[in-house]
Amino acid sequence: SASVAAKPYSGNPMSAEESFTLGNEEFVNQNWGKALEHFTRAAELDPSKAEYLLHKAAALTKMGSLDQAVAVCHDAMKAEPSNPKPYLRKGMALVQKGDLSAARGALEEGQKMDPSSKQFSTWLAKCGDALPPAPAGQAGRHDGALGEMLEAHGGQVYPMLDTVLEYLKRNSDFFDRNSALAVDMIHDLSKKYADSPAVAAASPSPGGCAGGGGEGGLVAMPVTVSASAKSALEKAIKQREEQGDGEGGDGKVKPGTQCKNNSCTKCYQDESSLEQECLYHPGAPVFHEGYKYWSCCKKKKTTDFSEFLSFTGCTRGTCVFTDDPTKKKKALCRYDFFQQGPQVTLSIYAKKVHPEQCEFKISATRLKIFICFDFVNTFALDLALAGRVRPGECKVEILGPKVEIVLKKGDGSAWTELGNSLMEEDE
Known part of the structure; x- marks a missing residue:
């Protein structure tokens, strides 16, 4: 596999945990190189923490540097000898590389440490030798x-x-x-x-009343754009004009390129790969109160980042290996929320947002937004909110690294989730 060298860290001094957090943000936005840089920095600052090394290995795997990913997994094993996760990550990289025999050995070794983990069973099955099924008669006995x-x-x-x-x-x-x-x-x-x-x-319907998100008309929320967000967009527009158009590559897909559909691990081999079926997540990654899940299948959650990455896609489609740089396309934006007193704050991590091309609407029980960012990317969200809000007291602020939406609760109830999606699958 190709060898990738992480760029030297050139930002402001920060802790290992801060570097790790930035790496996670870049990872969910599919900026593998930047994620690798931050994970490498975190591991250098605290080499005793296997979690930092495993995320570095995940970034290397995404970039196709499978041998390097395996080597980093070995470092993680040395850092935490009793941790089974380095063996899982090593096995995943070796499966993608096609070395199924070595993958099976690593996965079996890790499974001995954590026999109850379903992840080892799942990946061992990909090695060609599926584990025996669970004893019959278990499901439905209650x-x-x-x-x-x-x-x-x-x-x-x-x-x-x-x-x-x-x-x-x-x-x-x-x-x-x-x-x-x-x-x-x-x-x-x-x-x-x-x-x-x-x-x-x-x-009961979302929000505790019949009708869910259909009550009342949607109204536009007031939007404030910070100086840093304006500056970032103006700078990006200037750079784009200077670069001009038509600077793409030759349009050919390199063998080993991974499918761009989220959670699909298939790689391009030849033209027949363009027709192969894949399972992927059309939704966005959500990190909230320690849990990690996809917005398209919210019932499947985990606190473990490696397990989150291995969640099988919920939608069938065809592998995609190239991007059209001139075409607006739906993009994955990480978003999360927190509540404090009478307010719920939703953060959507999108940079270089175009305010005039965005739409933010709210009703007492529904939130509908459309965000255009980075020139060609779009992100949409349409939710029946988990509780009632006061539309006239809700607002939006576009910041440099994110869009922040503040919702004023209509009552004092606590929200366990943001709400349920009202979007159709093809939206």
Whole structure:
């Protein structure tokens, strides 16, 4: 695989954790080179932390420098000998390289350290030898109890889940079963009843009222543009004019180029690769309160960054290996939110935003935005909010590194999530 040298860090002095955070931001924006630079800096400042090295290996893998990624995994193993994650990351890189025998060895070694991890099973299956299936008769064994529980809670799934979780928090047995079985019951319950028409009709809509995001008309929010955001956009426009058009490459795809669809790990080999099917995430990555997940499948969450990267895509499509630099395209923007007192603040990480081409609208229960940034990228979000807001007191501020939207709550309730998407799959 190609060898990549991380550029020397030339920014202001910062801690390992700060460098690591910047690396994560660049990574989710698919700026692999910049991410590598920050992860390398973090690992240099604190070489004892395997997490920094593993993220560096992930960036190298994305750039096609698989041998270097494997070498960094070895450094992570030395830093934390009892940590199974370096073996997982090494196995993932070797699978992409095509060295399935070596990949299997690394994955099996890591699995010994963490036998319960499903990630090792998933990647071992890609090596050609799938692990034996789970014992039959496990799924659905709680159907009778689930039916009674659902009926006792008026057909509403979420109140019933709250009851189950309260038992788990007290480390008590649930219906004379241990906590592990209670977790299985939650899984079975979600799978069998979450999409049930009867449950959907009985369950409260987002915001706690019927109608979800359809109540009231959408109104435009006031927008403020910071001086730093204006300066960054003006500078980018000037650079773009100086560079001119037509400076792209020869249009050919180099063998080994990874598919640009999110979470697809397939690489270009020849023209037949342009027709191969891939699984990808059309949504945006979301990091909130320690959890990492994709906006297109919010039920699958993790606190582990490596596991987040390995989440299988939820949408079928065709591999894409090139970008059209002149065509506006939907882009992935990392976004997160936090709440403090009567306010919820949503941060969308997009640079060089074009204010006149953006749209920010709000109603009491719905948020709809469209952002144009970096000349050709667009990002859209249409949400039925998790709680009611006061539209007249909501505002938008476009900053240098992000767009910040402040929502004023309509009541004092706490939000456990931002809301549910109202966008169609092809939007």
